[in-house]
Amino acid sequence: MIDFKIKIGKMLWKNPVTVASGTFGLEFGELFDISQLGAIVTKTVTLHPKQGNAPPRIAETEAGLLNSIGLQNPGIENFIKTDLHEYRIIDTNLIVSISADSISQFGEVIQELERQSGIDGYEINVSCPNVESEGIIFGTDNKTVFKLVSMIKKTTERTVIVKLTPNLTSIENIARVAENAGADAISLINTVYGMAIDIETRKPKIKNVIAGYSGIGIKPIALQNVFRVAKVVKIPIIGMGGIRNTNDALEFIIAGATAVAVGTQNFVNPLSTLDIIQGLKKYLDEKKVQYKDLINSVNF
Numbered sequence: 090m091i092d093f094k095i096k097i098g099k100m101l102w103k104n105p106v107t108v109a110s111g112t113f114g115l116e117f118g119e120l121f122d123i124s125q126l127g128a129i130v131t132k133t134v135t136l137h138p139k140q141g142n143a144p145p146r147i148a149e150t151e152a153g154l155l156n157s158i159g160l161q162n163p164g165i166e167n168f169i170k171t172d173l174h175e176y177r178i179i180d181t182n183l184i185v186s187i188s189a190d191s192i193s194q195f196g197e198v199i200q201e202l203e204r205q206s207g208i209d210g211y212e213i214n215v216s217c218p219n220v221e222s223e224g225i226i227f228g229t230d231n232k233t234v235f236k237l238v239s240m241i242k243k244t245t246e247r248t249v250i251v252k253l254t255p256n257l258t259s260i261e262n263i264a265r266v267a268e269n270a271g272a273d274a275i276s277l278i279n280t281v282y283g284m285a286i287d288i289e290t291r292k293p294k295i296k297n298v299i300a301g302y303s304g305i306g307i308k309p310i311a312l313q314n315v316f317r318v319a320k321v322v323k324i325p326i327i328g329m330g331g332i333r334n335t336n337d338a339l340e341f342i343i344a345g346a347t348a349v350a351v352g353t354q355n356f357v358n359p360l361s362t363l364d365i366i367q368g369l370k371k372y373l374d375e376k377k378v379q380y381k382d383l384i385n386s387v388n389f
């Protein structure tokens with residue numbers, strides 16, 4: 090019998106496979122039993138509804154996807170009235186991804202969610218600008234991350250996961266800061282900056298010009314970030330970035346991830362998470378290795 094259970098903060102996951110925020114929704118329930126996942130991560134929600142950026146805001150590249158959705162979401166009040174009811178009856182861990190324009194606004198979003206039952210954890214999306222400090226991205230500033238995570242930890246008993254941006258010179262520093270501020274886990278990576286141009290019109294393929302790059306092309310970038318962060322923090326890492334199949338997931342686990350999330354690949358094969366759960370079981374069985382011994386086990 091393969092023991093696959095992992096702990097992420099206060100959560101016990103039945104297996105180490107989840108989905109990346111923004112690439113998954115309740116509609117996947119029409120295709121498979123979502124409760125088979127170790128956890129579900131919602132699309133990022135913000136205090137007020139957001140329409141997102143103007144189109145075109147998705148472009149395929151030779152190796153992955155560019156997106157500039159701009160955190161389109163119905164706002165926390167509508168999320169609570171609609172999707173949350175459906176999410177919380179699914180028999181797995183529910184992680185609500187949140188974002189905000191300022192530290193105090195993050196606090197308001199958490200306070201709204203604290204009044205609701207059925208939520209197991211929060212994923213703090215810090216890849217967005219802080220209007221209180223000249224629009225600097227939260228997740229690129231050590232002091233801001235420390236203040237933000239400390240405040241959130243004081244506001245909730247639920248598991249707090251900080252999702253890091255890779256658009257940094259040292260991801261290790263910010264990971265350490267998040268851990269020192271009390272984060273229960275770290276997820277990485279969010280999208281990498283990217284761009285594409287239509288050579289006929291010479292227009293950027295994305296209206297917003299600079300977009301978030303995800304999928305197969307970012308896998309080596311994500312993997313080395315997981316590897317580096319695993320060397321400097323003790324808290325678990327949820328690894329993501331270009332994971333398409335079991336072999337990709339195994340690389341992340343061996344590099345130091347306790348859990349893995351599938352993002353862009355959900356658009357290609359919505360059942361890939363289930364394939365990965367089965368594939369990991371088979372690998373452990375064949376190699377006669379315990380899951381916990383596989384995590385962070387790179388041989389040099």
Ligand SMILES: Cc1cc2nc3c(=O)[nH]c(=O)nc-3n(C[C@H](O)[C@H](O)[C@H](O)COP(=O)(O)O)c2cc1C
Pocket residue numbers: 109110111112132133154156158160186214252278279280302303304305307329330331332350351352353354
């Ligand atoms: C269309 C799209 C929407 C996304 N929306 C969010 C989001 O709302 N919040 C978030 O934290 N990350 C968001 N992401 C980033 C993913 O969660 C993930 O971190 C990133 O895509 C890398 O994983 P992947 O290569 O497997 O897609 C989005 C990615 C895509 C492709």
